[in-house]
Amino acid sequence: MYSPTHTNNAGVIKTEQVDVKKMWDDALVAIELSITPANFKTWFKDTHIVSLEGGTVTLGTPSVFVKDWLADKYQLMILKVLRELTPHVRSIEYAVVQKNSKRQDKQQTVNASLPLEEYYINKNDNLNPKYTFETFVIGPFNALAHTAAKTVAEKPGVTYNPLFIYGKTGHGKTHLIQAVGNRLKKNGKKVFYVTSERFAVDYFNSLQSGTANNFKDKYRQYDILIMDDIQFLANKEKTQEELFHLFNAMHDNNKQIVFSSDIHPSLLSGLEERLQSRFAQGMIVDIPAPDLESREAILRAKSAQNSIVLEDDVVTHLATTIEGNIRELEGALNSIMCQSQLLGRTLNIDEVKQIIKNNTRPRKTLAVSDVVDKVARYFDIEPATIYEKTRKKEVVKPRQLIMYILREDFQVSYPSIGQKMGGRDHTTVIHSCEKVKNDMKNSPELEEEIAQIRLLLK
Amino acid sequence: MKVTFHTNTLKEKLELVSKVSTKHVTLPVLQCVLLEVTKNKVVLKATNLEIGIEVELEANTEEEGVVAVSASLLTQTVFLCNQAEVTLKTEGEVLVVESKNSTTEINTIPAGDFPLIPKVSNEGQRIQKETFVQGIKAVAFSASQSSIKPELGSVFIFQKKEHSLTFVATDSFRLMEKTVVQKGVVFEDSVLIPHKNALELVRVMDSSSGDPLYKTNENQLALLFDDGVYITSRLTNGSFPDYAQIIPKEYVSHSTVLKEDLAQTYKKTNIFLNKFFQVGVIVSKDDLTVSANSGELGTATESVSANTEGEDLTLSFNQRYLSEPLSHINDESIVLHFAGVGRPMVIEGVNDKTFRYLVMPMNK
Numbered sequence: 001m002y003s004p005t006h007t008n009n010a011g012v013i014k015t016e017q018v019d020v021k022k023m024w025d026d027a028l029v030a031i032e033l034s035i036t037p038a039n040f041k042t043w044f045k046d047t048h049i050v051s052l053e054g055g056t057v058t059l060g061t062p063s064v065f066v067k068d069w070l071a072d073k074y075q076l077m078i079l080k081v082l083r084e085l086t087p088h089v090r091s092i093e094y095a096v097v098q099k100n101s102k103r104q105d106k107q108q109t110v111n112a113s114l115p116l117e118e119y120y121i122n123k124n125d126n127l128n129p130k131y132t133f134e135t136f137v138i139g140p141f142n143a144l145a146h147t148a149a150k151t152v153a154e155k156p157g158v159t160y161n162p163l164f165i166y167g168k169t170g171h172g173k174t175h176l177i178q179a180v181g182n183r184l185k186k187n188g189k190k191v192f193y194v195t196s197e198r199f200a201v202d203y204f205n206s207l208q209s210g211t212a213n214n215f216k217d218k219y220r221q222y223d224i225l226i227m228d229d230i231q232f233l234a235n236k237e238k239t240q241e242e243l244f245h246l247f248n249a250m251h252d253n254n255k256q257i258v259f260s261s262d263i264h265p266s267l268l269s270g271l272e273e274r275l276q277s278r279f280a281q282g283m284i285v286d287i288p289a290p291d292l293e294s295r296e297a298i299l300r301a302k303s304a305q306n307s308i309v310l311e312d313d314v315v316t317h318l319a320t321t322i323e324g325n326i327r328e329l330e331g332a333l334n335s336i337m338c339q340s341q342l343l344g345r346t347l348n349i350d351e352v353k354q355i356i357k358n359n360t361r362p363r364k365t366l367a368v369s370d371v372v373d374k375v376a377r378y379f380d381i382e383p384a385t386i387y388e389k390t391r392k393k394e395v396v397k398p399r400q401l402i403m404y405i406l407r408e409d410f411q412v413s414y415p416s417i418g419q420k421m422g423g424r425d426h427t428t429v430i431h432s433c434e435k436v437k438n439d440m441k442n443s444p445e446l447e448e449e450i451a452q453i454r455l456l457l458k
Numbered sequence: 459m460k461v462t463f464h465t466n467t468l469k470e471k472l473e474l475v476s477k478v479s480t481k482h483v484t485l486p487v488l489q490c491v492l493l494e495v496t497k498n499k500v501v502l503k504a505t506n507l508e509i510g511i512e513v514e515l516e517a518n519t520e521e522e523g524v525v526a527v528s529a530s531l532l533t534q535t536v537f538l539c540n541q542a543e544v545t546l547k548t549e550g551e552v553l554v555v556e557s558k559n560s561t562t563e564i565n566t567i568p569a570g571d572f573p574l575i576p577k578v579s580n581e582g583q584r585i586q587k588e589t590f591v592q593g594i595k596a597v598a599f600s601a602s603q604s605s606i607k608p609e610l611g612s613v614f615i616f617q618k619k620e621h622s623l624t625f626v627a628t629d630s631f632r633l634m635e636k637t638v639v640q641k642g643v644v645f646e647d648s649v650l651i652p653h654k655n656a657l658e659l660v661r662v663m664d665s666s667s668g669d670p671l672y673k674t675n676e677n678q679l680a681l682l683f684d685d686g687v688y689i690t691s692r693l694t695n696g697s698f699p700d701y702a703q704i705i706p707k708e709y710v711s712h713s714t715v716l717k718e719d720l721a722q723t724y725k726k727t728n729i730f731l732n733k734f735f736q737v738g739v740i741v742s743k744d745d746l747t748v749s750a751n752s753g754e755l756g757t758a759t760e761s762v763s764a765n766t767e768g769e770d771l772t773l774s775f776n777q778r779y780l781s782e783p784l785s786h787i788n789d790e791s792i793v794l795h796f797a798g799v800g801r802p803m804v805i806e807g808v809n810d811k812t813f814r815y816l817v818m819p820m821n822k
Contacts, residue, residue, distance in 0.1 A: 038484040038486070039485065041485075063692050064576040065510070065576060096695075113631055114630055114632070114802060209644035211581070211646070
C-alpha cells in the first residue's frame with residue numbers, strides 16, 4: 001500500500017540506506033557468532049537489506065534456496081538480532097535479488113568480440129530510459145499535461161486515477177507517460193508499460209495456451225500500469241472486458257493507471273461505455289499541437305541533447321516550416337545532424353533550407369493567383385486590390401502574408417514574387433517576409449491565421 | 459526408519475539424484491542424499507543450491523523416517539550390491555545397508571540441515587522432451603565459461619515463432635542459435651538457464667521417461683515427469699543481449715564445403731596452433747585454405763575444396779571457435795557466409811536451416 005508520507009527527498013533516502021547497510025553488517029557479526037561457520041558462509045553470503053519500511057525489513061538473497069532456508073530456519077534468530085539493534089523492526093520479508101557483479105572483463109584477447117548490446121528498453125517493464133521528465137520540454141501547449149503527469153508521479157494512485165492523456169501523434173504522449181513510469185520506478189515501484197496492442201496479443205495468447213490465470217496475476221502484481229495507444233483496443237470486446245476487470249482490481253487497490261490515446265475517450269468508437277466512463281473518472285488532459293515558441297524550445301533542447309549547434313535563424317526557420325508534429329522536427333534535426341557530421345561543420349541557413357525542402361512533404365504547386373485568391377477571400381477583400389499600389393492597412397497585411405507564404409512554402413524567388421505582386425521591388429518582398437516572421441513571434445493570433453491559410457491552400 | 463528396495467530400481471534412481479549433490483566444501487549436508495520414507499513411498503532428494511532434484515520410488519516400508527547420508531557412499535555401496543533386494547534402516551546415527559550376506563554401516567548427517575527444494579507451483583505446460591534436449595545440447599557449448607556476465611553464461615530460450623522454441627548461447631566471441639519444433643507450446647516470457655544447470659536438466663531429461671510438465675516463475679524453472687522426478691533450477695536474472703541486430707544482413711562471399719572435410723582439416727592444423735589458437739582462412743573460388751603457424755614448432759597448411767560465390771578473402775579465426783560447432787551440426791554440407799574483413803562469419807547448413815552459428819574473426 002502506498003503511504004503519502006513516503007515521498008522523501010533524495011537526501012533522506014540516502015542516509016537511510018547507509019544506516020541499513022551498517023545495520024545488516026552489525027547483524028551479521030552477531031549472527032556469525034551464533035551459528036557454524038559453514039552455515040554462515042552458505043546462507044548469509046551475498047545477503048543484504050533491500051529496504052526498511054514501517055518496521056518491515058526486506059532481505060535480499062541470492063537464490064530461492066537461500067530465501068526459503070532463511071525464512072524456514074533462521075527467521076526467529078534474524079528477527080531477534082535485528083530487534084536488538086533496531087527495536088522498531090517488526091517483521092522480515094525475503095526477496096531474491098541477484099547482484100550483478102560490476103567487475104570489468106579483464107580477459108586479454110586478440111579475438112574481436114561480437115558487438116552485443118543490451119536491449120535499450122528494459123524487458124521487465126518495457127520502459128525506455130530515454131523518456132524522463134528531465135528531457136521533457138515544457139511549453140504553454142503541454143504545461144497542463146506535464147503538471148498532471150508530475151502530480152501522478154509524486155502521488156500515484158491518489159490524485160488522478162486514472163490519468164488519461166490524449167493528443168495527436170508526435171505530440172509527446174509516450175514521452176510523458178513513460179516519464180511517469182521512469183520516475184516511479186526510481187522510487188522503487190513496480191511499473192509496467194504496455195501498448196494496448198501488446199496487451200491484446202498477450203491476452204489472446206494466454207487464452208490459447210490456457211494460462212489466463214497467469215495473465216491476470218501478471219498484470220495485477222504491478223503498482224503502476226501504463227497503457228499506450230488505447231484506441232487500438234476498439235472492437236476487441238474480450239480484451240476490453242479483461243481490461244475492465246483489471247482496471248477495477250487496480251483502482252480498488254489504489255494502484256495508478258495511466259492511459260494514452262489519440263482522441264478524447266468519449267470519442268473513442270468501438271469502446272464499451274463502461275470503460276469510457278471509467279477513463280473519465282480520473283483526469284483527462286489534452287496535448288495540443290505545439291506553438292511556434294514551443295517548437296523552437298523543443299528544437300533547442302533536442303539539439304543540445306545531441307550536442308549540435310544550430311544558429312538562431314536555423315531554429316526559427318525549422319520551427320516555422322515544420323508545424324505540428326514533434327517527430328517531424330526530430331526527423332529534420334537528424335538529417336541536419338547527419339549532413340553536418342558528413343561535412344564536419346555547422347550548416348548555414350541555406351543548406352538547412354535545402355535539406356528541409358527535400359525532407360518535408362512535397363507540396364502541391366499552386367498558381368500565384370490561387371494563393372492570392374484564397375488569402376483575399378480569407379480576409380474578405382477583392383483579390384484585385386492585392387496587386388494595386390495601395391497602402392490601405394486591410395490590404396497591406398494580406399499582401400505581406402501572401403509574399404511570406406509564397407516564399408516560405410513555395411520557395412518562389414524574391415524578385416519573381418515582387419514581379420507577380422504588381423511589379424514590386426524584391427527588397428520590398430524581403431522586408432515583408434521578415435516583418436511577418438518577426439510579428440509571428442509576438443502574435444499567436446497571426447500564427448493561427450497563417451496556419452489556417454495554409455490549411456486552405458492544401 | 460526401515461525400508462526394502464528392488465536393488466536395480468534404487469540404483470537407477472540414486473544415479474539420477476546423486477550426480478546433483480556435490481562435494482560442497484562448507485556445508486557437508488549438500489554432499490548428501492536425503493531419504494524421506496513414508497508408507498509405500500520413498501522420496502530421494504539432493505541439491506547443490508543451483509539445482510534441486512526429487513525422485514519418488516516405490517518401496518516396501520516397515521518403518522517411516524528421514525535420513526541424510528553421503529550420496530557417494532550410499533551410491534557406491536548400493537552399486538556393488540549384487541542381490542535382488544536391499545534393505546536400508548537407521549540405527550541411531552548410523553544407516554545400515556543390508557542385503558543377503560552383506561552389511562554396511564554409513565554415518566549419517568542431521569537431516570534437519572538439509573535445504574528446502576524450491577517448488578514452482580503453477581499449472582505449467584507439457585513440452586516435447588526430445589527437441590527441448592536437442593535445443594540445449596546444440597547451443598550450450600557456446601555459453602561463456604566465466605561468471606562475470608551471468609547472462610552470457612546462460613542458455614537463452616524464447617519463442618520466436620509459433621510451435622517452436624529458439625535456443626541461443628554466446629560468450630561474446632561466437633554465438634549459436636537453434637530453433638526446434640515444440641507443437642502447441644506457448645512461452646510468454648523468455649528464460650535464461652545457467653548453462654551448467656541446463657546440461658544437468660538435459661541429463662535428467664535423457665534418463666526420465668515421457669514429456670515433462672514445464673513450469674517457471676520469476677526465479678526458478680521446474681520440470682515434472684510422470685514417473686515422479688521433479689527437478690528445479692535457478693534462473694539467471696538479467697536480459698540477454700539483443701543478438702538479432704549483430705547478424706549481418708549482407709555478405710560478400712558464400713563458401714559451401716563438406717563438414718567432414720573441414721573437420722579433418724582442423725585436426726591437422728590443430729597440431730600447429732599458436733597460443734591464441736589462431737588459424738588463417740583464405741577464401742577463394744574453388745577452395746578454402748586453412749593455415750596454422752605456431753612459430754617455434756612449424757606450420758601447417760590444408761586446403762578443402764569449396765564452392766565459393768563472391769569475393770576472395772583472407773581472415774583469421776580462433777580455431778576452437780571454428781571446430782567446436784561442427785560436432786553439433788547434423789548437416790553434411792555447410793555454408794560459410796562471410797560479411798567481410800573484421801565482420802562476423804555465419805555458418806549455416808545447406809539443408810538444415812534450424813541453426814545459425816556466428817563467429818567473430820581475430821583482429822590480426
